[in-house]
Amino acid sequence: MTAADDAMDALVRTTFEVTGVLTRIGAAHDMSLTQLRVLGILRDRRARVTDLAAYLGLDKSTMSGLIDRAQRRGLLTRAKNLEDGRVVEVYATPAGLELAQRVEDEIRRALAPAVGRLAPEQLDRLAGLLDVVSSRS
Amino acid sequence: MTAADDAMDALVRTTFEVTGVLTRIGAAHDMSLTQLRVLGILRDRRARVTDLAAYLGLDKSTMSGLIDRAQRRGLLTRAKNLEDGRVVEVYATPAGLELAQRVEDEIRRALAPAVGRLAPEQLDRLAGLLDVVSSRS
DNA sequence: TATTGTTATACTCTATAACTATA
DNA sequence: TATAGTTATAGAGTATAACAATA
Numbered sequence: 315m316t317a318a319d320d321a322m323d324a325l326v327r328t329t330f331e332v333t334g335v336l337t338r339i340g341a342a343h344d345m346s347l348t349q350l351r352v353l354g355i356l357r358d359r360r361a362r363v364t365d366l367a368a369y370l371g372l373d374k375s376t377m378s379g380l381i382d383r384a385q386r387r388g389l390l391t392r393a394k395n396l397e398d399g400r401v402v403e404v405y406a407t408p409a410g411l412e413l414a415q416r417v418e419d420e421i422r423r424a425l426a427p428a429v430g431r432l433a434p435e436q437l438d439r440l441a442g443l444l445d446v447v448s449s450r451s
Numbered sequence: 452m453t454a455a456d457d458a459m460d461a462l463v464r465t466t467f468e469v470t471g472v473l474t475r476i477g478a479a480h481d482m483s484l485t486q487l488r489v490l491g492i493l494r495d496r497r498a499r500v501t502d503l504a505a506y507l508g509l510d511k512s513t514m515s516g517l518i519d520r521a522q523r524r525g526l527l528t529r530a531k532n533l534e535d536g537r538v539v540e541v542y543a544t545p546a547g548l549e550l551a552q553r554v555e556d557e558i559r560r561a562l563a564p565a566v567g568r569l570a571p572e573q574l575d576r577l578a579g580l581l582d583v584v585s586s587r588s
Numbered sequence: 589t590a591t592t593g594t595t596a597t598a599c600t601c602t603a604t605a606a607c608t609a610t611a
Numbered sequence: 612t613a614t615a616g617t618t619a620t621a622g623a624g625t626a627t628a629a630c631a632a633t634a
């Protein structure tokens with residue numbers, strides 16, 4: 315076992331742990347992990363259907379369905395782009411933004427005990443190391 | 452933004468990154484993330500249906516379906532427990548074990564570039580910090 | 589009665605293929 | 612022709628409720 319193997323194992327284990335937390339909190343609001351991510355993305359910007367799909371690694375038809383269901387729940391809305399009539403832009407409604415905020419609070423509360431096992435200096439170090447690992451460069 | 456918030460953000464971001472890698476590799480073998488996890492669990496032990504479901508946070512009926520489909524593909528098998536006739540134990544077939552090994556190799560290869568941005572001492576530190584965060588204590 | 593597992597049902601998630609509208 | 616998006620279709624993943632078999 316090399317240091318890289320140990321780090322990979324820890325990364326994968328932590329990934330499942332965090333995914334469990336996110337999935338559980340999403341389910342408490344009848345939201346899938348993907349719906350949670352969509353709402354998270356739309357918190358601070360509107361986005362095109364295709365861009366959302368590409369960012370999440372999904373087919374555009376899948377994205378259409380996700381948007382349909384979230385829109386039916388009043389969490390987001392579609393708007394035609396005026397310059398290019400083919401483009402549809404998606405943005406969160408006030409209800410969607412409010413839910414996004416609530417979910418974020420719950421996620422922080424849920425992760426607090428785990429993260430709280432580390433001292434502030436350790437947290438800084440962890441954040442720094444993860445930034446390097448998950449940077450796309 | 453506190454140190455804890457920064458660490459949480461980095462954790463969630465890394466989680467999506469790693470999940471993306473695992474999902475992509477699973478899809479290349481027509482396996483969902485959950486199927487990947489089931490096979491991973493059964494690499495070194497057999498397990499009861501209920502225990503698998505509890506460990507993965509799924510309903511037992513969901514677990515039944517997952518096992519059905521994996522069994523239909525020849526990746527795992529069911530066996531009645533002799534002491535308790537209600538219990539069904541699940542274990543990986545040779546084909547399942549071989550696929551599990553192949554998938555693990557691919558995951559390590561896929562994560563290598565990201566993890567390779569850190570020096571060995573940093574990797575040790577990262578693994579140690581993640582162990583603390585993702586420990587159930 | 590309680591537990592283990594399966595089945596029936598209904599919905600969401602997902603991709604592929606075919607389609608419409610716009611460029 | 613190419614691009615953006617939707618729709619039709621099919622299959623996997625998921626939970627709830629009802630069930631059968633065993634304890």
